[in-house]
Amino acid sequence: MKTRITALPKLFIGIDIHKRSWKIHCSTDLFSGKSFTMPPDPEKLREYVQKHFPGHQVSTAYEAGCCGYSAHHSFESFGWKSLVVNPADIQRKGKERYTKTDRIDAQLISRELKDGRLVSIIVPDKKRGELRSLFRRRNELVKDLRRIKSVIKMQLLYYGVKVPPEFDNDHWSHQFRQWVDTQEFLYGTARECLASKMRSFRFIDKELRDVSSHLRAYCRKHFKKDYYLLKSIPGIGGIVAVGIIAELGDLRRFSNLKHLSGYVGLAPVIHQSGANSKSPGMNPRCHRLMRSYFVEAAWQAIRTDPVMQAYYRQHLGKDVKKIIVKVAHKLLSRTLAVIKTETPYEIGVVA
Structure with a gap:
């Protein structure tokens, strides 16, 4: 009697991703598998799978983090099922909550993937992902602008320079900026310190305006x-x-x-x-x-x-x-x- 394959064998790969290396744990629907370390290269993982697990239906999962979604896009281009998961969604049992290594993390991801308990976050496509990066850059500039404003006000307060009531608000008009530029101090070092901070302020302010304009123009064109x-x-x-x-x-x-x-x-x-x-x-x-x-x-x-x-x-x-x-x-x-x-x-x- 001949044995017939009724379903494709399944391979579940849990990955703990880092900048310089990946910790991999491979398990199948029949065996628990093994863990190993490899360079952070999707192509090398593909070669490993083709050599040791030919004909398997491959599923991968890794935690969302600083390494982004490039590995996810590569895995999907291979025809694999890929999940990017929130670290908080990975269930830890008993003593697993108190022991954490890269190997254990990869094993946990592989186990949860195999048991079907992982749900992927929504991974943006490359177009929207790059738009998101520019939008977050704008928010970084907003924080930088808020900080440099506080630094400039702190220096004025430190030297006992009182801000006129008409300028004492969060909106920095051109008249207020000119007023700051005209402040005089006993020695030139304090004047140069304030001038340096004002140059930083003007640079960040211009960057913020330029990035904001580019964001609005891009969305008017591509997401009209x-x-x-x-x-x-x-x-x-x-x-x-x-x-x-x-x-x-x-x-x-x-x-x-x-x-x-x-x-x-x-x-x-x-x-x-x-x-x-x-x-x-x-x-x-x-x-x-x-x-x-x-x-x-x-x-x-x-x-x-x-x-x-x-x-x-x-x-x-x-x-x-x-x-x-x-x-x-x-x-x-x-x-x-x-x-x-x-x-x-x-x-x-x-x-």
Whole structure:
């Protein structure tokens, strides 16, 4: 009697990725396999699989991290199934929680992959991934600009230079910059120190403006429909629209508002046991950057949209932070509805 193969043998590869080396653990649907170290090169892993596991259906998984998605794209080009997983989603049992090595991490990933308990994060395509990198560069520049402003104000305070009341705010007008440039000190070293900081400020400010302009122009050209749909919503300007496109991707992939609000982090944590129920706050597992953007956009929305303003007034008397989160959640609902229906928002229409 001849034995016939009724299904392809399966290979499960768990990878602990680092800059200089990869720790690999290979297991099949029949055997636990083995661990080894190899150079960080997808082609070398492909050669190893073709030599030792020919004819296998290959699945790979590794943790999301600083090495990005280049390995994932390479694995998919080989025809393999590839997952990039959140490290928090990898289950550790018993003593595994207290022992951590690269080999153990690779074994755990392979085991969870084999048991079907891993769920991949949404991996952006190269086009959207590169847009995301530029958007995050802008946020780095925002932090740098905020820091250099604080440094300049600190020096003025240190030398007892009082800022005129008309300039004492977060907006640095050209008149204020000229006023800083004209400050005189007893010795030239202090003057040169302040001038150096102002040169840094002007450089970062110009970089921020240039990057912001490039982001808006790119989205107007390559994501025109979604960009203008998002901008039709009061409170969502060009940069927030770019952030939604870059960080959240195509909102049509979210099945409902609960799914989207959980991803962004505008869904509360709920603990319930019997008759006792409490909400300790917002979900810590979230997209922190976009959550902050939606909260900022909510403040703008209540100034420009009467419907949002009326919704805000309904909750007056409560904690202001909780109210603005409610408004941000409503704004998120509008955002999803506008993209899914592909209909621009009309101010004054209840949604």
